[in-house]
Amino acid sequence: MRGYFDCFREEISTNGTTLAYKYSMALAGLLFVFYVLMHMYGNLKILWGAEAFNGYAHHLRILGEPILPYEGFLWLFRLLLLAALFVHVGLALPLWSRANKARSTRYVVKRTVRATFASKMMRWGGVALLAFIVFHLLQFTILKFNVGSGQFPDTVVDPTTHETIANPYPLVVSSFQVWWVVLIYALAMFALAMHLRHGVWSAGQTLGLTGTPAKARAWNLAGIAIAAIVSIGFIVPPLAILFGLVGK
């Protein structure tokens, strides 16, 4: 593992690639932004009940048919996201260690003027997001374990079309009836909001798209807006389930 990151560090020092690394991180980050917006939109369907939510899950699986096989698009997109995650995290780590080495002796007194909570939390907040992503995938995609009670079939027969379709609805509802699951998700959405609030602006600047004060303001506002929309949009379904507005 050490040798793996050392080669990244050497690449930076000999070829001057801090900017290239940041550029790749920004592109991967913007792909994540697009993805979380779509994902949040899909989750909101649960407010309209089992049919709407399971129907959405089904449509994701048949997207691109018949050119793509069943779940073809889904798997392509998952692979793309996984690759982007390797790029994003794999380049964040050598840049992080480089920043530590660039100031090996710290100040006795240091005052920050422009830094925000969000901008200071990018690295540790990113680590928190990574931990959350692993937990989230195990819970709903890989193991599909239920912290509540009951076991649910993976598929269900659609009452109107009589097709056999994916059945994520009961597991999601049952999970978010547990208060500490909702708490974990609320904390994760706070971390995501902070990461997006600085990250979207940072990506604009890294890609060199903030060359005038007006453009810089627009990217900064986009960061605030996307952070608010995504975090609120994601946490509404779990709260609605916890308080019994959905799934009762």
Next chain:
Amino acid sequence: MRITLNVHRQAGPSAPGHMETYQLDDVTPDMSFLEMLDVLNENLQDDGQEPIAFDSDCREGICGTCGMVINGQPHGPEVTTTCQLHMRSFRDGDTITVEPWRADAFPVLRDLVVDRTAFDRIIQAGGFISVNTGSAPEAHSVPVPKPQADRAFEAATCIGCGACVAACPNAAGMLFMGAKVTHLGELPQGQPERWSRVIDMVKAHDAEGFGGCTNIGECAAACPKEIPLDVISQLNADYRKARSKVKD
């Protein structure tokens, strides 16, 4: 005014550093910060102690040599250089902590003096234009549009003091580089080397061990010449274009 000073003392480049406390009773509000240190040094010499080594040259805010971190802020609490900072910015009875620039690319030579030749090597790598010397060219022979001239001039006010690096949580030199790339890249005279310049400067920057930028903005807040953050966007944009134009 009565001032307590907490100053970093270090006998040489590889000697261990420590903080030393001094009392100064006869400070007047009209003294510049450097004059205050001059008085302290006279007292120290009278007592047979080593005076505090610090850099200064013009003492009128234009050369950029007088860098030191004052109460956690490069050049202290005002938007100006240390030589143009006056004791009226402090209060009677204040304790002031004074440290050298902290960046491994700027190693401490002694007390508050650091070696900033890393910046010179970045300039050598690309911060120049090629012209015939000898007779001065006719000033109007190369017209420069007003907006470009203004932006180039704003960027050209960078005095290479290094406060941006000292303030940056990553010890990155991006504001300095952005200023040079913008200053020369906006002018017709800077076009022939425009794309190789940015690649060579970034390469030199990374080889010197500066960190990577995370767009936090502490640099622009600390800059005594108020170089705006958007020069980093221009640096990033030029670097992106250069990578597709220049084959190394």
